[in-house]
Amino acid sequence: MSSEHAVRAVLVCLQFLIGILLANVDISSSGAEEGAAPDGEALYQQRCASCHEGSVTRAPDRNALRQLSEPRIGFQLTYGLMSQQARDLSKEQIGDLVRYLKGTAPTPPPELPDSSCHDDGPKLTDASLPRWNSWGVDLHQHRFQPADQARLAAEDVPRLKLKWAFGFPGDVRASAQPTVWGGALFVGSAGGKVYALDTATGCQRWMFDAGFGVRSAITIGEDARGLTAYFGDQRGNAYALDAETGKLRWTRRVDEHQAALITGAPTLADGVLYVPVSSLEEALAADPRYGCCSFRGLIAALDAMTGELKWRSYVSPPAQPQGINSIGVQQFGPAGGAI
Template identity: 35%
Template sequence: MKSVFPALRRPLPLALLGLALFQAAPALADKLPDPAANKDSGVWTASSGSSPVFSPVNDQDAILAKQGAAIFAKACASCHDHPQGRIPPSNSLGFRSPESIVGVLTTGPMKPMAMLAGLNADDIRAVATHLTGRQPGTGPKPLPNLCTTPGAPVRIGPDDWPFLARDQSNSGHQSHPGIGAADLPRLKLKWAYAYPGGIGSEPIVAGGRVFTSTGTGDVVSLDAQTGCTRWTYATERSIRRVSVGAPASQPDQPLVFVGDTKGTVYAIDANTGTLRWKTEVEDHVLTRLTASPTLAGDRLFVPISSMEDPLTHDPDYPCCTFRGGVAAIDVTSGKLLWKTHTIAQTPKPTGKKSARGQPLSSPAGAAIWTPLAADVKRQVVYAATGESYDMDNPKGAYAIMAFDMATGAVRWQQSALPPAKVRDAECKARGEDTDCRNIFGFGSPPLLADLPDGRQLVMAGQKYGMVYALDPDRKGRIVWRNKIAYGGDVGGVMYGMASAGGQLYVPVGDVDALPGKNPGAVVKLNLANGRELWRTPAPPPHCSWGERGCHAAQSASVALLPDFAFVGSWDGHLRAYDNATGKILWDTDTAGKFPAVNGIDAEGGAVSGYAQAVVNGAVYVVSGAASQRRPGNALLVYTVDGK
């Protein structure tokens, strides 16, 4: 969005500002049609500018699209035409459904910006029509597809996939997948599900159910065998991640845990879909919970992030007041037990002004974008933090941190920010005129890995392309480091690594790779010393949707099985890599259209971010979870012979 803060000539606290705006503004979503599936109509045409052009299919759409183009140019283009960090480029927005555009601006992460820009429901509808070529609510809607027979009670088993990276350690390893390398040629699509309004979160598979969230903000429970819907729970905001678990004191009462884009955590009964409790963990107006909570015992640990970091590039924004953090919640009652910020100091006005005269505050930043790793043995949770929002380099940013489970005290932290001379040389080599320290933050969750001799290491993958091994028994002392990728603000080692048997498997998503260098790869490292055992470059990208947004970066989390590893790619392909040699054993394109169990087409796209859940011989793949490239709305389930 273009600057939406120039009218703020006094340093009003953002949390209070956001609260006042939320209370005073009309409910935009209530004025909009029901969300529909991601099914575009119309024809793409060439554009001399950076914004996409989609030819509307009728005069009414064309009139509204023209209005939306003017609104987009005034309120949105300055950021999306010149994207920084995680801001999606303009030419990727047209791949979304109009319903997902509306959702992002009315209940999703861009709601504060839309409200501060003064966009009403009609404005948002026009922008969505401009970007996608049709009005929201005019496409086919998914069917409820309710299950007709009662399901068995949910019981979470040892071979289920209840977390993003399968377990509390974020190992990404499934020791009993139910399939082997010999089964790969026979994998076929069993069923597909079309996410209403686009993809919300990854599939979590446990107790015979698939738990996930949709672009409309609904949390859904699907039958793992057929894809029929067991229940739906409507939240108040967008949901980006899901996890499931049973409290240690109530093992027969499994709960689904989600966090929204307003800082609220929900616990939902896994069997019935009824709300057990919801708790706000952060009230900053730009809070966004992007990582799933982690359950350990009777405590739920929640990482906290925000959407303030893209606004650090806006000279009209009074930067910055958000600090990342970790919160602990009693899982049986929903009571907030403690919250610890990654940066200990409270932000205060610095007396400095931005280029446009806005007041500046610090310290700020160090958001936690990815799940925590729970270390029950040492009674700590590990977090990987992002960049500082200013130039002060506060303690807690660019770091791996260990928080005491009982008190929230910081046991230790290890910074991964290189010295100033190294940073300056790196930025100069990359052609950056200003500090490029954002590449030194972490976009991959920490991983507690086991060595064959019984020792453990905390592994961390950095956007800079560096992989670190830290000793958890020596206050995070760095045991080894290995730079395996060129890196970048949205690149290097992103999302999830995987480990088993003293080996580490790392995806490389070098979006900013130098000319002639392969932007994607899978790398296997020796866990004990960091030595590279093999590296398999990504094949040249072949995208079924064409050249727009086609890329070979491999930014998806690794799903590691005994014989091979599944890794997705931005070109829409899912591949299986032989664990011993790195040879590609199997390759399938997930970016097509697939008839879905809920009555409309599921359409795939880039495979990014999420790992593939592998449970009882079935491979659950999310295709299209990508804001930077080709979005989609597909959950695809592959089994041997499709049975």
């Protein structure tokens, strides 16, 4: 296998893992028969086993997939990032595949304890409390924390001990960097939830459901409205939330391309939110039926108060027809340059 094909195989498997963690939707079992399991097994062997049976190290095996709910898997096969790969499957076939992956329903997990905070905690506006904002701390992305904010000397590091832990319900992976601001820790999850946790105890101040996975770090901004938390999701949407309550202020689809997603943290400067846009088109390109490739990396500038689009700047000109592939599908270029 060439290095290019190997990279594509890994991307396809990673896309499946990311996709099944993004959101929930109900998959109806109407019309499915008791004997549908063999069809689901055949579909799994044809479309999934090559990655999920050990040939790609980072792809979750069937036991890991079985821990996820039917709606989570089915959503992506029907409507989400895997819909391109499953576009020629019927609803019944998708249901068969999902039920095969689930196998015998596991024992329901115990009910989770209430993790809500029972008091307000420190004020987020308290400037004396440590802050680590967004990905790089400052507009220069220095990723350096001054001593008065870190409150931790080098000689203290060997003595650090676990104070608390927070588990993301239903998720099997965590990749978003936390943001710390005024006694609260803001973090997104693969399952599409954004949490504000108390830094002292780990209790949950609020939770917002974006519906799609959130990998970007949260960026906190302060203006006449108070504090706002900005972030992006893995369907190319940017959000602004009231950082005190988690209430939605606005949301904006930054780019309409089907493969667009946001993984980088937005940057806030002078009332403008700069949002980087990436994609998973490399994974879609593994399907020869897909007209690859047309995504162009871009930066979008949004009004921080309203979410209104000010401008977009792309890394390349619009894609143009570049020939036909071996099965007669039109191909395009230039493309790529994800940010």
